[in-house]
Each structure stands twice: as structure tokens, then as C-alpha cells.
Amino acid sequence: xxATIVTIGDEILIGQITDTNSGYIAKxxxxxxxxxxxxxxxxxxxxxxIDTLKGLQNKVDFVLITGGLGPTKDDITKKTxxxxxxxxxVRNKAVEEHIVALFTQMNFAVTQVNRDQALVPSKAIVLxxxxxxxxxxxxxxxxxxxxxxxxxxxxMKAIIAEELIPKIVKEFKRPFILHQTILxxxxxxxxxxxxxxxxxxxxxxxxxxxxxxxPGRVRLRLTGRGSDEQQLRSTxxxxxxKLYELIGDIIVGIEEDETIExxxxxxxxxxxxxxxxxESCTGGKIAEVITxxxxxxxxxxxxxxxxxxxxxxxxLGVKQSVIDTYSAVSVQVAEAMAQGVQQLIKADFAIATTGxxxxxxGDADATVGTVCIAIATPKGVFSEQFxxxxxxxxxxxxxxxxxxxxxxxxxxxxx
Amino acid sequence: xxATIVTIGDEILIGQITDTNSGYIAKxxxxxxxxxxxxxxxxxxxxxxIDTLKGLQNKVDFVLITGGLGPTKDDITKKTxxxxxxxxxVRNKAVEEHIVALFTQMNFAVTQVNRDQALVPSKAIVLxxxxxxxxxxxxxxxxxxxxxxxxxxxxMKAIIAEELIPKIVKEFKRPFILHQTILxxxxxxxxxxxxxxxxxxxxxxxxxxxxxxxPGRVRLRLTGRGSDEQQLRSTxxxxxxKLYELIGDIIVGIEEDETIExxxxxxxxxxxxxxxxxESCTGGKIAEVITxxxxxxxxxxxxxxxxxxxxxxxxLGVKQSVIDTYSAVSVQVAEAMAQGVQQLIKADFAIATTGxxxxxxGDADATVGTVCIAIATPKGVFSEQFxxxxxxxxxxxxxxxxxxxxxxxxxxxxx
Numbered sequence: 001x002x003a004t005i006v007t008i009g010d011e012i013l014i015g016q017i018t019d020t021n022s023g024y025i026a027k028x029x030x031x032x033x034x035x036x037x038x039x040x041x042x043x044x045x046x047x048x049x050i051d052t053l054k055g056l057q058n059k060v061d062f063v064l065i066t067g068g069l070g071p072t073k074d075d076i077t078k079k080t081x082x083x084x085x086x087x088x089x090v091r092n093k094a095v096e097e098h099i100v101a102l103f104t105q106m107n108f109a110v111t112q113v114n115r116d117q118a119l120v121p122s123k124a125i126v127l128x129x130x131x132x133x134x135x136x137x138x139x140x141x142x143x144x145x146x147x148x149x150x151x152x153x154x155x156m157k158a159i160i161a162e163e164l165i166p167k168i169v170k171e172f173k174r175p176f177i178l179h180q181t182i183l184x185x186x187x188x189x190x191x192x193x194x195x196x197x198x199x200x201x202x203x204x205x206x207x208x209x210x211x212x213x214x215p216g217r218v219r220l221r222l223t224g225r226g227s228d229e230q231q232l233r234s235t236x237x238x239x240x241x242k243l244y245e246l247i248g249d250i251i252v253g254i255e256e257d258e259t260i261e262x263x264x265x266x267x268x269x270x271x272x273x274x275x276x277x278x279e280s281c282t283g284g285k286i287a288e289v290i291t292x293x294x295x296x297x298x299x300x301x302x303x304x305x306x307x308x309x310x311x312x313x314x315x316l317g318v319k320q321s322v323i324d325t326y327s328a329v330s331v332q333v334a335e336a337m338a339q340g341v342q343q344l345i346k347a348d349f350a351i352a353t354t355g356x357x358x359x360x361x362g363d364a365d366a367t368v369g370t371v372c373i374a375i376a377t378p379k380g381v382f383s384e385q386f387x388x389x390x391x392x393x394x395x396x397x398x399x400x401x402x403x404x405x406x407x408x409x410x411x412x413x414x415x
Numbered sequence: 416x417x418a419t420i421v422t423i424g425d426e427i428l429i430g431q432i433t434d435t436n437s438g439y440i441a442k443x444x445x446x447x448x449x450x451x452x453x454x455x456x457x458x459x460x461x462x463x464x465i466d467t468l469k470g471l472q473n474k475v476d477f478v479l480i481t482g483g484l485g486p487t488k489d490d491i492t493k494k495t496x497x498x499x500x501x502x503x504x505v506r507n508k509a510v511e512e513h514i515v516a517l518f519t520q521m522n523f524a525v526t527q528v529n530r531d532q533a534l535v536p537s538k539a540i541v542l543x544x545x546x547x548x549x550x551x552x553x554x555x556x557x558x559x560x561x562x563x564x565x566x567x568x569x570x571m572k573a574i575i576a577e578e579l580i581p582k583i584v585k586e587f588k589r590p591f592i593l594h595q596t597i598l599x600x601x602x603x604x605x606x607x608x609x610x611x612x613x614x615x616x617x618x619x620x621x622x623x624x625x626x627x628x629x630p631g632r633v634r635l636r637l638t639g640r641g642s643d644e645q646q647l648r649s650t651x652x653x654x655x656x657k658l659y660e661l662i663g664d665i666i667v668g669i670e671e672d673e674t675i676e677x678x679x680x681x682x683x684x685x686x687x688x689x690x691x692x693x694e695s696c697t698g699g700k701i702a703e704v705i706t707x708x709x710x711x712x713x714x715x716x717x718x719x720x721x722x723x724x725x726x727x728x729x730x731l732g733v734k735q736s737v738i739d740t741y742s743a744v745s746v747q748v749a750e751a752m753a754q755g756v757q758q759l760i761k762a763d764f765a766i767a768t769t770g771x772x773x774x775x776x777g778d779a780d781a782t783v784g785t786v787c788i789a790i791a792t793p794k795g796v797f798s799e800q801f802x803x804x805x806x807x808x809x810x811x812x813x814x815x816x817x818x819x820x821x822x823x824x825x826x827x828x829x830x
């Protein structure tokens with residue numbers, strides 16, 4: 001059982017918008033054992049759309065299409081799909097009522113253009129778009145099911161989660177896919193590869209290994225495919241056990257789909273502890289990463305982004321003399337920031353960052369790439385200085401990852 | 416002159432990683448008049464890669480490939496490319512020296528696996544990878560140039576900006592592409608479309624219009640293609656002038672590639688004014704959007720994310736009695752937060768948000784979707800209450816956009 005994802009929109013091909021829909025769809029399909037063979041982004045062009053649909057016809061089980069369903073003239077997906085199926089439009093009563101209700105709720109007048117979004121090809125099965133006006137459409141031709149959805153992410157996501165996935169699960173038999181990702185921190189991809197070479201060579205055919213490196217960390221993903229879930233799971237469990245024997249020193253967690261912020265969140269919840277951040281060079285990104293996890297209000301107390309140097313003194317209570325003596329980018333200032341925010345916001349733990357992410361030098365004289373990170377705990381404070389090189393984006397990402405990692409390791413070890 | 420972008424990696428097809436490389440590449444190509452016909456994401460599979468390359472051979476001028484160049488066994492792009500070109504590997508001295516220098520600088524030992532990243536097909540022209548070990552490779556076959564680059568975003572970006580684009584510009588003649596995007600706030604896509612219907616029908620053939628809606632705003636993008644830059648520019652200027660006559664009341668800016676945060680940043684810089692934020696339901700996202708603009712340290716003073724309700728009192732100085740009387744989600748609390756952060760961080764302007772983004776109810780009794788936004792200015796404070804519906808992501812995005820819009824409009828009007 002496989003699928004190809006097709007995104008329609010010139011705004012993607014000129015780089016004005018990044019397609020995040022395909023990743024979401026792929027993840028949801030993967031969970032139910034539907035393999036994504038390919039993702040395509042194509043233009044709002046009738047012929048291009050038709051050629052693409054023809055090329056996929058009978059090659060894959062599902063073609064999932066997003067985009068081009070809006071009410072305006074540049075939205076041509078629905079018309080093109082209707083032509084491809086040699087079909088005609090009919091007005092769908094339920095969809096029209098839903099459109100009217102949506103507009104009424106928001107106190108907007110319903111125009112004819114809005115009402116006409118209830119026109120769907122007669123052969124289409126409608127998938128309800130809870131949050132928007134353009135319905136999803138399910139249409140089968142020979143061996144392939146074509147599903148068209150709006151490109152607005154939250155509308156598309158609700159259709160996938162509440163309409164499409166349940167329908168596929170109910171109507172199709174699928175194989176079993178199992179992923180296990182092992183999170184390692186602190187060593188590069190080639191060194192990790194060297195250490196597990198013999199283990200990697202011994203992997204059975206139905207298990208695939210992938211290295212997913214990003215600044216400061218490497219994730220190892222094992223993927224098993226087959227019909228016997230139990231056999232897959234026990235094989236992967238055995239492999240992970242052997243991996244711990246080889247590189248247990250750099251493994252920080254096992255995840256099925258977990259990042260360090262998820263692991264940290266679970267740990268804080270479980271211990272009933274809270275965290276705050278005081279951020280300079282990361283500009284609030286650690287807080288943003290922490291709060292991206294739903295339920296984070298249980299352990300995240302808040303954050304101070306002290307972007308201007310004087311706010312480190314006036315809000316976080318860092319002594320001016322410490323800044324003058326050691327400079328704004330120093331472990332001493334990072335530690336004072338961490339303890340300052342810990343007291344100010346009344347959190348058990350705090351992460352503080354100060355550094356020079358570049359490209360130009362900031363308030364302090366530190367070399368571009370220099371970053372100091374401090375962790376305040378109920379028992380005290382500690383810090384470390386790093387050089388994360390260049391460019392800016394890498395420095396910020398490595399600082400975020402390293403700060404979360406320092407806190408996670410501290411809690412695992414001492415709390 | 417056209418190009419297809421191919422991203423290689425199973426991690427993309429299972430949704431573990433979102434491909435942001437293609438968007439960046441597309442944007443850079445578009446600027447120099449190379450049209451992207453399609454973006455493809457395919458698996459780390461030898462046959463799949465070869466079939467894809469064959470399918471694109473002589474169909475497009477450029478095939479830009481990212482991913483699969485790492486030093487580990489799952490990285491098969493280089494070997495596959497070498498086979499496709501019926502070529503053999505040679506060791507590139509300059510690349511090897513660069514690899515050794517990179518590792519020496521970071522105090523890491525160089526392994527043989529690292530050194531072997533200097534092996535490249537003999538027919539390849541090397542594009543220097545300043546920040547990493549896997550070089551870019553430029554290989555021509557008949558009518559098509561194939562360029563292979565690493566998938567690590569900052570490595571790929573440096574190769575594109577400093578090696579690839581200059582090489583294309585120098586060696587190929589290209590047509591001219593001009594985009595103009597008009598930013599509107601406050602009305603839905605279908606209403607905007609209705610208001611400009613006659614204008615849209617009158618557009619010449621070489622000008623294309625696209626609607627780019629997102630929560631709270633619609634961008635209208637005009638794209639012209641041709642050989643006469645002057646004619647394109649004057650046609651688009653005339654069209655924009657007419658558009659102002661039709662919908663001037665909802666246009667907040669003209670951009671070639673500008674978002675509201677860029678427009679706001681320019682305005683604050685120009686006026687020599689500063690801004691701070693106090694955020695509850697947006698969790699720091701307004702600060703993050705503001706600081707995503709390079710140069711924002713000139714006008715962004717900092718932020719307090721008062722995630723826990725008591726921090727609104729203890730840090731921002733909101734009176735407990737105001738919270739008790741009006742509840743945490745109220746215009747009164749939003750105004751007190753805005754003025755609190757304005758004084759605390761010493762900024763000219765401040766944006767404050769408090770609301771219930773859902774999915775469950777928070778500290779306050781407000782309905783899910785209720786948001787209060789306040790703007791503090793040197794002359795006072797004002798606020799507004801909204802209902803942004805559901806889901807959570809939409810509520811947060813609309814709050815961010817609305818907060819920036821309220822501040823922008825206020826500065827444009829009164830400062």
C-alpha cells in the first residue's frame with residue numbers, strides 16, 4: 001500500500017512558501033503502514049496537473065493532493081480534477097450549510113463565491129473540512145484513489161486526522177511499519193558510524209538504518225517493514241540493546257518520534273519541577289521550543305528575552321560590575337542570568353544563554369560563535385563556554401540543543 | 416531556462432524531517448530568472464534515483480539535488496551519480512585539505528571516512544562547501560546540468576549563494592522575472608477577489624496573479640516574465656496604482672518579498688523607536704517573529720513571556736485586583752501587561768497578548784479562541800478583544816499577525 005503526495009501552487013515553486021503539508025501527511029500515512037514513494041510540488045497549471053495525475057494513475061494506491069482549492073480564479077485544482085474524471089459539478093447541501101454556518105459564526109456575509117465552494121464533482125465522496133469552506137474530495141479511478149484537500153495547514157490536518165486516516169484504516173488492509181529512533185548527543189556522524197560499523201553490517205534485510213545528523217546531535221533511525229508486528233518489535237528491541245553496549249555513553253534517549261524537548265517535558269512533569277529561561281543570543285528560541293510541546297504550561301513558568309544588554313541588569317538583576325569585569329558574553333554573566341530568572345520567575349530550574357551568534361559582533365568583544373550557557377538548579381548553578389563556529393543559524397540551533405541537553409543530563413543525574 | 420529540484424532522503428518521505436532546502440533554492444533561482452518547474456522528494460534508493468535522473472535528462476536545464484552525501488552507508492547519492500555518469504572517483508586535493516583544516520579547527524581527529532569525502536567523480540566540477548566536508552558537484556550530460564549538494568541547510572545555502580548562483584549568472588543567459596506582492600490585512604480572500612474582479616480580468620498575458628491567504632491577511636502576488644525589464648516594471652507599477660484605487664483601505668504595504676515584521680522593522684529603524692513584548696497565549700512567538708529579522712537588535716528591546724498567571728503580577732506589575740475583577744483574559748489585563756513591559760524594558764512601544772488558544776481552557780474562564788491584544792505607546796495604551804476560533808495554531812498565528820498589524824497601523828497613523 002503506497003501513496004504519492006502532490007502539492008499544487010506556484011508560491012511553493014518560487015520559494016515564497018515552504019511546503020510543510022507533505023511532511024505532516026507523510027507522517028500520518030507512515031503510522032498506518034502506507035509508504036510514501038514520492039512527494040511532488042507542481043505549478044497551478046492545468047496541463048501540468050493533468051500530466052501529473054496521468055503519470056501516477058495505476059502506479060500508486062493513493063494520490064494525495066493539497067492546494068488550489070480556494071475561491072479565487074488562480075485556484076484551478078477542483079475544475080481540473082473534475083475534467084480529469086470527465087465529471088460534472090453538483091451542489092452538496094451539507095457542505096453549503098457548513099459554509100453558511102462558518103460565516104455566520106464569524107459575523108461575515110456569505111458571498112456567492114463562498115457558496116459555490118459547495119460545488120463538487122458528482123463522483124466525489126466529500127471529506128468534511130471542519131475549519132474551512134473548501135471540502136476534501138475522495139475520487140477513485142481504476143487502481144488509484146485521488147484525494148484533494150485544501151492547502152491551509154490546519155484545515156488539511158483536520159481532514160487527514162478526522163476523515164482520511166479513519167477511512168483508509170477502515171477500508172484497506174495495510175502492512176506494518178515500525179520506526180525506532182535513538183537519540184545521541186556529542187559525537188559526529190562519521191565517528192558514530194565507525195563505532196557501530198560491525199553492528200550495522202549485521203542488520204537483517206527487513207531493517208533499514210538511517211543517520212539523521214543535525215548540529216550537536218545524531219539520531220539513528222531503525223525502520224522495520226513486515227506483516228508480523230511481534231517479530232519486528234523483538235528484532236528492533238534486540239538491536240537497540242546491542243547498540244547500548246556499543247555507544248551507551250552518547251545515547252540520551254530512545255524515541256519513537258521524540259525530540260529532546262519532549263523527553264525533557266516528560267521528565268519535568270514526572271518530577272513535578274518547573275523551568276524558566278533567560279535568553280540573549282537565542283532570542284527566545286529555547287522558550288519557543290519548550291512551549292511547542294502541548295502540556296508545557298505544567299512545567300514552563302516563563303522567559304525573559306534580555307536582548308538589549310542593559311535589560312540583563314534592570315530585569316534579571318545581573319550586577320553591572322560583573323558585565324564590566326567579564327563582558328556580556330561570559331560564563332559569569334550567564335550564571336547570573338540563570339539565577340536571576342530562576343528567582344524572578346520562581347522556577348526550579350533555569351537555562352540562560354549569552355553569546356555572539358554573528359554575523360557581526362554585538363555588544364561584547366567575543367569572537368563570532370562564542371556562546372556561554374548556564375543552568376540554575378535548586379542546589380546551585382553551573383555553566384560552560386562553547387565555540388559553535390558559523391553561520392548564525394547553526395550557532396543558535398546548537399545553543400538551543402546544548403542548553404536543553406545540559407539541563408536534561410543534570411536532572412537525570414542529580415534529581 | 417528552467418530547473419527541477421530533487422531532494423533525496425527517506426527521512427523526508429516518512430515525515431521525520433521537513434524539506435526546507437527546496438524553498439530556499441527555488442527563491443534564489445527565481446531571483447536570477449531560472450524557473451522551477453517541479454520539486455521532487457525521493458527515497459535513498461539507487462534505482463529510484465537513477466530513474467528520476469533519467470526522467471529529467473534533457474527535459475530541464477538544471478537538476479539540483481540535495482541530500483545523501485554524508486559519510487555513512489545510507490548515503491548513496493554520490494556513488495549513484497558516479498554510476499549514472501559512467502565515471503570513476505578521483506581524490507580532490509583541495510577538498511581533502513579543506514576537510515583536514517575543518518577537523519583541526521574543531522579539535523577533532525580526521526578519520527579515513529572523512530578523508531574519503533574528497534573522492535569525487537572525475538567529470539565533476541567541485542563547488543566548495545565552506546561549512547562542511549561533502550563538496551558540491553556540477554556535472555553536465557547532454558542538455559542538462561546536474562548539481563549535487565549536501566542536505567545540511569547551512570552548508571547547502573553557502574554553496575548556492577557563493578558558488579552555484581554566481582556560476583549560473585556568469586555562464587548562462589536568462590530571462591527576467593519580476594514579482595510584486597501586495598500585503599492586505601483584515602478581509603477574506605473571496606471578498607478581496609470580488610473587489611478586484613474587473614482589474615484581475617484585465618491583466619495582460621505575461622502577468623500572473625496569485626492569492627496567498629493566511630490567518631488574518633491575504634497577499635496578492637503579481638508575477639511578470641519577459642525579456643524587457645523596463646516594460647515589466649512599468650506595467651506592474653501601473654497595475655499596483657490601480658489596485659490602490661480599488662482596495663487602498665486594506666493594503667498595508669508593498670513588498671517584493673516582505674512580511675509585516677520586515678515592514679515594521681524598517682519603520683521602527685527609520686523612526687529610531689524601540690519595541691518590547693509581553694506575551695501570554697503567544698508564548699514568545701511575537702518576539703521570535705520580530706527577532707527573525709536580522710538587524711532587529713536596533714529596535715527590539717526584549718520580551719517577557721508570562722506563561723504562568725502569577726508572573727503577570729510579580730514581573731509585569733499587573734495588579735492582582737485587576738486580574739480578580741476582569742480575569743486574566745481581559746483587555747484590562749492586556750493593557751496593564753503592555754504598559755508593564757514598556758516600563759520594565761524601557762521601550763517606546765509594547766505589544767501584549769493574553770488569551771485562550773485552546774484546546775482546553777486555561778487559568779481564565781474565557782471561551783477557547785478569545786484573545787485580548789494591547790498596544791502601549793509613548794502617549795498611552797489601547798486594546799481590542801477578538802475571537803479567533805480554533806484550532807490552537809490558527810489562534811496563535813492570527814494573534815501574532817493582528818498584534819503586529821495593530822502596532823504598525825498605530826505608528827503609521829500617529830508617529
